[in-house]
Amino acid sequence: MYNEVVVTKRDEVIDVLTIDEYIAKMKRTENMNEFDILMQAENLAKVIKSVTTYFNEYLTMETCDAEEIKLKHKMDKMAEKFKVHYPKSQDFLMTFYQQYRISIQKEVEKWLERDPYYFFYYSENDYSKLAREFCSEYKLKNGNLMENLSDIQVLFTEAKRCMTAEPLSTDLIHLDSGIVTWVLDTYRDYGVNLFNFAYEKAYSYNQHYIKYEAGGWHEESYYVNNYNHRYNSNPFELDRIYEDNKDRPYLQDKRGELEMLVMHEWLFDMAHDDDYWPEYVNMCVERRRVKKVQNINPLLPVCLPNRKYPPDVICNTEYTTLSRGKLDYPPQKDYIISINDIHAWENTESMETLIANMNNSIKENYPPELIELAAPLKTDLFDEEMFFTCCSLLEKKMRKYRGIKIAVVNGSGNHRTKPNSYISNIDDLIKLKVQFRERKIRIKFAIDFACLLKGKRSDYINSEILGVLTQMKNSIVCIHISNIKPLLMTSPKYIEAYDDRLTPFLQKFKYPRYDDFYLMLSKVFGDNQKRYIVPKNIENDFQLEELVDNLLRAGFVFCKGDNQI
Secondary structure, three states: OOOOOOEEEOOEEEOOOOHHHHHHHHHHHHOOOOOOHHHHHHHHHHHHHHHHHHHHHHOOOOOOOHHHHHHHHHHHHHHHHHHHHOOOOHHHHHHHHHHHOOOHHHHHHHHHHHOOOHHHOOOHHHHHHHHHHHHHHOOOOOOOHHHHHHHHHHHHHHHHHHOOOOOOHHHHOOOOHHHHHHHHHHHHHHOOOHHHHHHHHHHHHHHHHEEEEOOOOOOOOEEEEOOOOOOOOOHHHHHHHHHHHOOOOOOOOOHHHHHHHHHHHHHHHHOOOHHHHHHHHHHHHHOOOOOOOOOOOEEEEEEOOOOOOOOOOOOOEEEEEEEOOEEOOOOOOEEEEEEOOHHHHOOHHHHHHHHHHHHHHHHHOOOOOEEEEEOOEOOOOOOHHHHHHHHHHHHHHHOOOOOOEEEEEOOOOOOOOOOOEOOOOHHHHHHHHHHHHHOOOOOEEEEEHHHHHOOOOHHHHHHHHHHHHHHHHHHEEEEEEEOOOOOEOOOOEEEEOOOOOEEEEEEOOOOOOEOOHHHHHHHHHOOOOOEEEEEEOOOOHHHHHHHHHHHHHOOOEEOOOOOOO
16 A cells, blocks of 8 residues: 555654544544434534634644645545556555656556557557556656566556447447447447547548638638548548458458448547448448448349439339239339239228238239228228228238238329329328327338329428438338439538537538439438439430439449348
8 A cells, every 4th residue: 555644743643533434533532423413502602612622723834834734635536536446556556656756647548548549459568568658758767667467567558448338329320330339348248439439530531631721801600621521432541440340350441430430420429420320331331341331221232114224223123003902014123013003902891802902913823022001091981990990901901921021002182173192192191190109000111202202392392201211211212203303512511610500511622412302312311221223204215314423422332243121
């Protein structure tokens, strides 16, 4: 144990008490019970007398030294802190401070912070190397730090642990579950927080490349990013960092994942270019730069009659209609059955007939991937309870075909002369989703965006329709999209500055920004779930290619091979 600080009087060792300790000692001596109401006045008198005695008699120039008392109090606080943060080093730290008046743990922490790779340290070899370098270079007056090499090594181990907080899942919300698991497992197994490294690396580029330009009189101030992060083969100069640390077990074959962590922080928190994130992730997966990451917004293209996708889009699913009890044409590959028989929802007999027709069709061919049914119309004959009864019946009868999904598709709601669809707006969709859940009906949804949006502009779409769809995105298995013209934005993005005012944020390299349906749709989903896409109102192959290009730009990707959702 370290030597306790004492003061002397006539060769006698005295442990100087604080006023709190002095009063506590008096209470024990007097057997005072401060909770005895009857003794309240007497107890108050005793405490006042103790305070007076402490300052007038106990603390005198003969019995104590003010600097020594101050030192004792400081070391008592240090001991409490070390007991929590440096339990293995507390005796060494106290003895070292008493001898040299140096808080050596602070010097060790500064040494670690100056090391660009300290985030990755975890092994005994790491800390042994650090301790030797520190002891050989640190100048200690009237002492040789190498004599304390083993204690310094233990101190480095504990300092690294104190400086490494546990990563929070809330900081990783846009990342693939594979990377989140990797980050959390690395901390659990090695005590290394990879998120801390990613944040600090991105922040160093923020300090160097993102500048605040104050405007003059009647001129607007703005931020500008001078770093080109898009389509960069070695962003943030990570090649050298990875080369120096690639043999660490948690970093082996993880060059792409480490880059993705840094890019995540840069795009969302520093450069404010989160529109690029889905495209970046899909590009890394496509080029096999990452192994633990799946595509964002994967789409399964559905073939159209007399229409041809671009060569790099592989279509393995057909779209056929069941009419008069038979398919329009026999399928040649995986297929989706579209059913527009609105009378099937009127009663169970009609639904039984429809189910029998589907069974016959499946026997003649093979089971489809998806059965898509048009929602009923709000006619005088429509019965909502009958609709749910028919849904349960359909789900039960189709359960024998393993893997088949059933979805109901929304319809139009702006008719003046004929009935509207039962599902014609976003409120209808959300309400039906809740009712399905309450009745334990597992039928999914197909969204016809041409019917749902009804030509509304992007600001309305974003706030009133597409944003709400996020609540039910896991239930959406198919989307019908027409080729909507993209809108190129000319105004800058605004962010909240330090004074809570909205300030323009500019990109030196002038990345194109779009405020359109496709980007909003990408943000609505933003997951790894595969969904079928059925192009709608496509007049020629050129329009189909335009639609594909717009979706790719917005961060969607077209699946190749596996056609299961």
